[in-house]
Amino acid sequence: MAAFLFILGTAFGSFLNVLIFRLPKGISIVSPRSFCPSCGKNIPWYDNIPILSYILLRGKCRNCGARISIRYPVVEGLTGVLFLTGYLLYGFSLQYIEFLVLVLFLIPISFIDLDTMLIPDVLSIPGLMFGLLFALLRGRIMDGVSGALAGASIIALLYFVGRLIYKKEAMGVGDIQLAALIGAFTGWKSMFFVLFIASFTGAVYGLIAVRGKKEENIVPFAPFLSLGAVVAYIGGKHLLYFFSP
Ligand SMILES: [Zn+2]
Structure with missing residues (x-):
């Protein structure tokens, strides 16, 4: 099997x-x-x-x-x-199907962002809908909705702060949609790990990739958000338990 x-x-x-x-x-x-x-x-x-x-x-x-x-x-x-x-x-189980749907959205989103620096709406919006649908089916709709809102608002905040300080867009609207998608699947508590893993791995990649090139280089964020999402989804309760006081 x-x-x-x-x-x-x-x-x-x-x-x-x-x-x-x-x-x-x-x-x-x-x-x-x-x-x-x-x-x-x-x-x-x-x-x-x-x-x-x-x-x-x-x-x-x-x-x-x-x-x-x-x-x-x-x-x-x-x-x-x-x-x-x-x-x-x-x-x-239903959770297996949910996990498969999550990765079937994250993989193409990550590679398309890597290629084009864009995240297509035709993937991120249906992905978000599926996340909320699974949250409903698994009886955790409020967690899914608050996860989507938490993800979207944190990335939106970073997006506007980035625009104010650096006068350039380190993140795009696609990243906001993707963070909402991920939050719907993982719930709001796990968004903390998603963002931590994404920022850390993204920064390491940025340091390596940008070295020796122009600083104009922007790092696609979707692959790192997706990596964080899969780790946080699988780690789930264990991560929360481990880091809770
Ligand atoms: Zn050929």
Whole structure:
């Protein structure tokens, strides 16, 4: 069962790759079949098997030999690992489904933000709705609503303070929406950990990435918020217990 869920996760990851590539470009996510971005040739199913095809093709297009980004198997593997982790933690339960929906929104949001510095509304708004729906189904709607409000208002505050002090936008409206999405899933108490982990890892990344480059470089925040969200979601009660006086 564990192996099946991992493979199922990689198949979902393969679809997330399509989303990540096509959404920002406004290409339909269903109509043209998978194609090589370099030569445009359709990719046959046997060259489109998650992770495996990348290894068999040694990371090159069968037709034109163009390099296939390592990003594809990474996203597939990451999704597979999270499908497996969720199952080991929650078994087949409503919480497992909730966890899967959360990561299925966080992964494309993170990679699209990394590529474009934008978070598409078509992901963040439905993600928030799903978060509130699951909060309702699990009988913790007030926690979900207050989590969404806490997340959105803290990031909104940072956004306006950043604009006042640095005269530039370190964060965007997309980050506010994403923090609301995350808060709906984790509840307001866990937002503290989400923001702590996101700021810490984001700052470390910023120091490494910006070194030697212009200071104009802004760091996409979604991947770090998402990392914080997954850690806080999984850590949940344990983190709160550990840090409570
Ligand atoms: Zn090609």
